[in-house]
Each structure stands twice: as structure tokens, then as C-alpha cells.
Amino acid sequence: MSPTSSSDEVPLPVPYMGFEFDSAQRLPLLLCLDTSSSLSSHGAIGSLNSALASWATSLTEDMALSAAVDVAVITFGGSDGITVWQGPVPLGPTAPEWPHSPFVPAHEFKPPTLRAHGVTLLDRALRLAMEVVTDYKAGLRAEGLTYYRPQICVVTDGSPSDERGSFSYAYRELLPELRKAEEERRFRLFAVGVGERRPGAEGVLKELAPHYHAWLDGFPFAELLTAMSHSAKATQGGAAEAEFQEIFARLKRRRGGGQVPA
Numbered sequence: 001m002s003p004t005s006s007s008d009e010v011p012l013p014v015p016y017m018g019f020e021f022d023s024a025q026r027l028p029l030l031l032c033l034d035t036s037s038s039l040s041s042h043g044a045i046g047s048l049n050s051a052l053a054s055w056a057t058s059l060t061e062d063m064a065l066s067a068a069v070d071v072a073v074i075t076f077g078g079s080d081g082i083t084v085w086q087g088p089v090p091l092g093p094t095a096p097e098w099p100h101s102p103f104v105p106a107h108e109f110k111p112p113t114l115r116a117h118g119v120t121l122l123d124r125a126l127r128l129a130m131e132v133v134t135d136y137k138a139g140l141r142a143e144g145l146t147y148y149r150p151q152i153c154v155v156t157d158g159s160p161s162d163e164r165g166s167f168s169y170a171y172r173e174l175l176p177e178l179r180k181a182e183e184e185r186r187f188r189l190f191a192v193g194v195g196e197r198r199p200g201a202e203g204v205l206k207e208l209a210p211h212y213h214a215w216l217d218g219f220p221f222a223e224l225l226t227a228m229s230h231s232a233k234a235t236q237g238g239a240a241e242a243e244f245q246e247i248f249a250r251l252k253r254r255r256g257g258g259q260v261p262a
Contacts, residue, residue, distance in 0.1 A: 026147040027068045027232055028103060028136055028187075032129045034156035035077035039116035044157065044195060044219045051221035052111035058229065059106040068148070069232055071109045072102035072132060076125035076156075077118040081163070084128070088112045095132045098139030102132060122160035123171040126208070129154075130177070133187055148235045150187040153228055157195030157219070160204060167200075175207060188212070188235075188244065190228070192251075194219050211245065214252040227251045 039045045059065050073085040074095075084091040087104045088111065095102050104110075133150045140147050162168040181187060191209035193201055194216050205213035216224070230247050 024068045025236075026070050026140055026145055027065075027235060028070050028072070028133055028147060028150035029228065029232060030072045030074065030103075030129050030133055030150065030152045031228075032074045032076070032125050032152060032154040033114070034120060034122070034158055035075040035083075035114050035116050035118070036120040036158050036161075037077070037117045038120070038158040038195070039077070042195070042219065045114055045116040047219045048221045049111070049114055051225055052114075054222060055225040055229070056109050056111050058226075059109060062229070064236060065229060065232055066105075066107040068236060069106040070103040070136075071106055072104070072136075073112060074102070074125050074129050074132070075112075075114060076121045077116065079118060081118065081121045082125050082128060084132070085112045095128065095135070097135055098142070101136055101139065103136055119163060119165045120156065120158040120161045121163070122154070122156060122204075123168065123174060126152075126154060126171065127174060130174075130181070130187075149185055151190065151228065151231060151235070152187050153190040153192065153224075154205075154208065155192045155194060155221075155224065156201075156205075157193060159198050159201045171204065171208065178208065182211075188231070190231075190248070192216060192224055194221070194224075212248050214248065216251070224251065 033048070035045065039048065059069060059071070075083045075085065080093045082093045084093070084095045084102050086102045087109055090112065091102060129152050133152060137147060137150065160168050160171050162170070178189065182189070189209045190212045191205040192214050193205050195218070197215055202215045205215065227247055231244055234243050234247060
């Protein structure tokens with residue numbers, strides 16, 4: 001995490017400036033997206049950008065989600081390796097601390113236009129995602145605001161790598177903390193693979209998210225984001241764990257075609 005902007009820089013927008021909260025609980029939803037060079041083929045990055053744009057529109061049109069969901073995006077790929085986004089604005093490889101934040105209220109969320117290049121620093125992106133969520137929850141508490149259990153959705157079509165592009169097991173350093181976070185219900189983690197299955201890649205997702213992992217054929221980003229919306233609604237409704245498992249099971253069964261059921 002990095003400090004807030006210095007006085008000679010344009011200050012970042014503060015979440016909810018002039019926004020009426022009423023008594024709505026906040027629901028942080030962080031997308032951790034692979035934008036490495038592996039997404040440059042088969043129109044994958046274009047499909048992701050299109051799906052993000054449609055999803056952003058659907059959030060604003062859904063009164064319940066628009067009122068409660070806060071969206072942040074972290075990408076791994078590109079020249080910086082990691083990029084934190086506040087809506088369409090790239091903040092660089094680190095995230096500002098509260099009261100500034102990558103999270104944007106759903107009714108204001110405009111997705112970035114993503115490009116595919118670089119390597120797959122999944123472990124660093126996920127570690128940063130966890131830090132961003134932790135900082136945001138602390139900031140909400142400091143403001144006297146309540147929140148639902150956050151969602152982190154990791155989406156990748158490549159194997160985790162180091163700076164040279166070689167396969168890396170560095171993500172395993174996160175596993176003890178992820179298991180502890182799961183036990184303490186700090187957030188719910190979804191790990192989803194898309195595109196061509198590489199040897200060992202599906203096993204990585206299973207290690208990261210034992211209960212919510214899947215490898216989907218093709219690049220069904222629209223259906224995946226729809227599933228995240230369904231999960232957010234289930235969270236708002238106080239659903240039992242079985243309902244989240246069913247939402248994810250339906251996504252896994254679709255395997256590249258069709259729509260996620262409402």
C-alpha cells in the first residue's frame with residue numbers, strides 16, 4: 001500500500017464524496033484479472049473489456065447492487081506487472097490508503113480498457129488484493145459504516161509466473177493466510193481459469209480456493225461476472241453457504257456456453 005497523493009499531485013477522489021449512504025451496508029467486490037500476453041489471442045482481451053462494460057451497466061440498473069456494491073480492479077500483466085485501477089484510472093502498481101481507495105460505488109463504476117501483455121504475477125496481485133480489502137474494511141469501520149463479507153474474484157488463463165515468465169510456486173506462500181482468512185470469514189475467494197488449460201494450472205486454482213475454483217472453456221467473462229452479481233445478491237440476502245456453492249456449481253457446469261441462471 002502507498003501513501004496518499006502529495007500536495008503537488010491531483011488528489012484522488014475520495015469514495016462517497018457527497019454520496020448519501022442511508023443505512024446500506026457496503027459490499028466490497030474486487031476483481032483480480034489476468035491481463036498477461038496469454039490473453040492477446042482468440043479475442044480474449046476484447047471479450048473481457050466488452051463483458052466489463054456490460055456488467056458495469058447491469059450494476060447501475062440493479063437497485064440493490066447499485067446501492068451497496070463497491071468495485072475495485074487489480075490487473076496482473078503489462079509493463080508494471082501489477083496495476084491497481086480506480087474505475088478507468090490506473091493508479092500504478094500500488095494502492096492508496098484510506099480515505100483514498102481503488103473501490104468505487106457501483107453506480108459510479110466505469111471499467112478500464114485493458115490491454116494484454118506481460119507476465120502472470122498472480123501471487124503478487126492476490127497479496128495486494130487482500131491488502132486492499134483489509135484496508136477498505138478498516139476505513140469503513142473508522143467511518144462507522146458496516147459491510148458484508150467481501151468478494152475477491154481471481155480470473156486467469158495462464159499459469160502463475162515470475163518476472164521472467166517461468167512457472168512460479170510463490171503463490172503457495174499465501175496459502176496459510178488464505179486458509180486463516182477463510183476460517184475467519186474475512187472474504188470469499190473465487191479462483192477461475194479461462195481459455196486453454198495448461199498443465200498444473202487448474203491445480204493452482206484448487207489450492208487457492210478449495211471451495212470456489214473452476215476452469216471454464218473459452219472466455220465466458222460475461223457469464224462469470226453475472227455469477228459474481230448473483231453471489232453479491234446472495235450475500236445481501238444472508239444466504240447460507242450452500243447457496244453460494246450452487247451459484248458456483250452452475251457456473252462450472254456451463255463450461256463455455258449458455259447463461260448463468262438467475
